[in-house]
Amino acid sequence: MPSLVPQEPGRPPRMRRSLGVKDGVAIAASSTAATTSLGIGMGSLAAYAGRQTPALLLLAFLPVFGIALSYARLNRTEPNCGSGYTWVGRSIGPWSGFLTGWVVLIGSVIFMAYTGAVTGSVVLQFLNKLGLHSLLGLRLDPSSTGISTAVGLVALILVTVTAITGVRSATRLQMWLLIFEYAVLVAFCGYALYIGDQPFSLSWLNPFEIGSPQALAQGMVIAVFIYWGWDAAFSVNEETRNASDAARGGLIALVAMLGLFLIGAVAFQRVMSTGELIHNGPQALTFLGSSLAPEPWASLPLAALMCSAFASLQSSVIPTARGALAMARDRTLGPVWQRLHPRYGSPAVGTLVIMAMAALLAVLAVGIPKLNDMILTAVNSIGLTVALYYGLTALACAVRFRGSLRDGAVRAVRDVVVPAASALALFGLGGYLVWDYATMSDHFEASPDNGWFMLLLPALFLLLGLATAAWAKWVRRSPYFRTGRGTDADALTLPMDGDAGEPLPHPVES
Numbered sequence: 084m085p086s087l088v089p090q091e092p093g094r095p096p097r098m099r100r101s102l103g104v105k106d107g108v109a110i111a112a113s114s115t116a117a118t119t120s121l122g123i124g125m126g127s128l129a130a131y132a133g134r135q136t137p138a139l140l141l142l143a144f145l146p147v148f149g150i151a152l153s154y155a156r157l158n159r160t161e162p163n164c165g166s167g168y169t170w171v172g173r174s175i176g177p178w179s180g181f182l183t184g185w186v187v188l189i190g191s192v193i194f195m196a197y198t199g200a201v202t203g204s205v206v207l208q209f210l211n212k213l214g215l216h217s218l219l220g221l222r223l224d225p226s227s228t229g230i231s232t233a234v235g236l237v238a239l240i241l242v243t244v245t246a247i248t249g250v251r252s253a254t255r256l257q258m259w260l261l262i263f264e265y266a267v268l269v270a271f272c273g274y275a276l277y278i279g280d281q282p283f284s285l286s287w288l289n290p291f292e293i294g295s296p297q298a299l300a301q302g303m304v305i306a307v308f309i310y311w312g313w314d315a316a317f318s319v320n321e322e323t324r325n326a327s328d329a330a331r332g333g334l335i336a337l338v339a340m341l342g343l344f345l346i347g348a349v350a351f352q353r354v355m356s357t358g359e360l361i362h363n364g365p366q367a368l369t370f371l372g373s374s375l376a377p378e379p380w381a382s383l384p385l386a387a388l389m390c391s392a393f394a395s396l397q398s399s400v401i402p403t404a405r406g407a408l409a410m411a412r413d414r415t416l417g418p419v420w421q422r423l424h425p426r427y428g429s430p431a432v433g434t435l436v437i438m439a440m441a442a443l444l445a446v447l448a449v450g451i452p453k454l455n456d457m458i459l460t461a462v463n464s465i466g467l468t469v470a471l472y473y474g475l476t477a478l479a480c481a482v483r484f485r486g487s488l489r490d491g492a493v494r495a496v497r498d499v500v501v502p503a504a505s506a507l508a509l510f511g512l513g514g515y516l517v518w519d520y521a522t523m524s525d526h527f528e529a530s531p532d533n534g535w536f537m538l539l540l541p542a543l544f545l546l547l548g549l550a551t552a553a554w555a556k557w558v559r560r561s562p563y564f565r566t567g568r569g570t571d572a573d574a575l576t577l578p579m580d581g582d583a584g585e586p587l588p589h590p591v592e593s
Contacts, residue, residue: 114312115312115337116198116394117343117391118264119201119392121343122365122367122391123368124462125351127462128140128305128306129361131302132293132298132299135290136348137345137349138289139293139303140344141290143303144341146504146509148337149501150473150477150505151314153479153501153505154314154330157480158317158330159330165184165406165409170479170480170483171475173479174480174482174483175478177563177564182472183472184409185548187403188403191399191403192403192441193444194399195403197445197458200232200445201365202234202235202389202392203237206389208366208385211225212382226365226453228449232446238396242393242397243434243438260393260394261394264388267384267386268384268387269343271372272346272350272351275371276346276353281352281353281355283353287349301463301519307473308465310340312398313333313336313337314402315399316336317402350371368384400434404420404433407420408421408430414560421433448460451531460531464537467513468541470509470512471513473506474505477502477503477509478502481503485499520534552564
């Protein structure tokens with residue numbers, strides 16, 4: 084979310100370029116949320132990949148890393164808080180570009196809705212550990228979607244208030260949360276690797292031992308989703324001192340996530356059988372802590388999970404509000420998304436709208452009674468949309484820099500071959516799952532194992548996105564749909580460098 088410096092009356096607000104590489108790492112790492120992903124995702128992955136979960140995480144990293152390189156290349160040429168929305172619109176077309184921005188917005192809202200419930204579940208687990216199992220006759224069950232969602236709504240309100248105060252204050256908080264949670268995660272996972280009684284096998288790293296193509300594809304979508312979030316670093320381009328800082332921050336966070344995920348996955352499997360991983364579901368990290376240490380030390384992983392969940396919620400608001408701001412300044416979304424707070428300069432109204440939509444979706448999801456089922460439903464829905472917009476952005480990179488095919492093998496591979504291969508991998512994965520969902524069920528049921536239900540949510544998101552795009556094109560008459568070009572980030576007035584008295588540089592590489 085933008086941190087705009089209020090100016091004298093009559094002048095436009097200007098961006099404060101105070102963020103560097105470490106801030107980008109903090110935002111990207113918080114949004115990826117390694118502790119939350121491990122804590123609630125290992126059970127979901129184990130349900131499809133079994134003991135080959137580490138192999139699945141390693142395999143999914145390959146196309147995701149190709150996408151990250153595409154983001155970095157595009158960002159050097161055209162830094163913009165709209166990122167994929169801007170790049171795809173210019174390189175492929177405005178309709179594809181709008182859908183890229185749209186699925187990021189909707190996917191983030193879904194993520195906040197289910198992460199709010201996860202955060203509520205973690206809080207309830209804490210209360211249970213303190214001996215509080217009921218309140219006013221109401222059972223405080225961490226596995227209950229309804230109770231967890233109610234507590235999660237309070238968490239959504241808290242992180243929304245902190246996000247409105249600006250990116251800089253948010254990244255300071257996130258950095259301290261990251262230090263604590265990663266210290267706890269590395270310590271417990273390292274100890275689990277040492278004392279675990281489940282024998283390690285090299286087959287854990289062999290993706291060919293996954294049971295079926297359907298299980299591989301479904302597990303890949305979940306694994307891609309687990310990596311999702313590193314691109315949040317590219318949403319604060321206007322506030323970074325140098326355009327390359329966002330790219331470095333995102334790439335550093337992504338590689339760090341690979342290491343943490345592999346260590347965590349192997350550590351979990353050294354302590355738990357596949358059945359235990361699946362049974363514990365979103366409470367697997369709590370089970371790990373209680374298996375390795377007595378109280379109060381056993382509660383440290385739960386505390387780390389709580390920090391991760393709160394940081395992930397907060398960091399999700401930042402890129403979502405920034406992307407909506409980029410779309411609003413092109414008139415593809417309404418003006419409400421670019422209304423700025425008079426003191427903090429953040430798009431406060433848009434942030435509140437995002438929180439309200441996430442809260443509404445979380446309440447509607449209470450219809451899925453088990454928290455683990457709700458998580459699977461949300462992850463599958465988001466995974467398909469993430470594969471779509473990642474693939475479109477990588478394809479935009481290959482299209483824009485196709486001239487590199489004449490500039491030597493290195494540039495051709497970097498700018499065209501790797502992005503195109505990554506895009507095709509994700510498109511193929513998504514296409515296979517769409518076909519699989521469409522043919523796996525013969526009736527509709529609100530359940531994560533019902534293919535028609537799993538297709539319904541992404542289909543509704545895309546249809547609603549197309550309707551919104553049509554309104555922007557023919558009613559708002561957005562210039563974006565004539566040119567495919569988003570508003571240039573440098574069109575906003577930038578602050579003066581306090582030391583040199585000159586505008587801060589915004590280098591652009593051709």
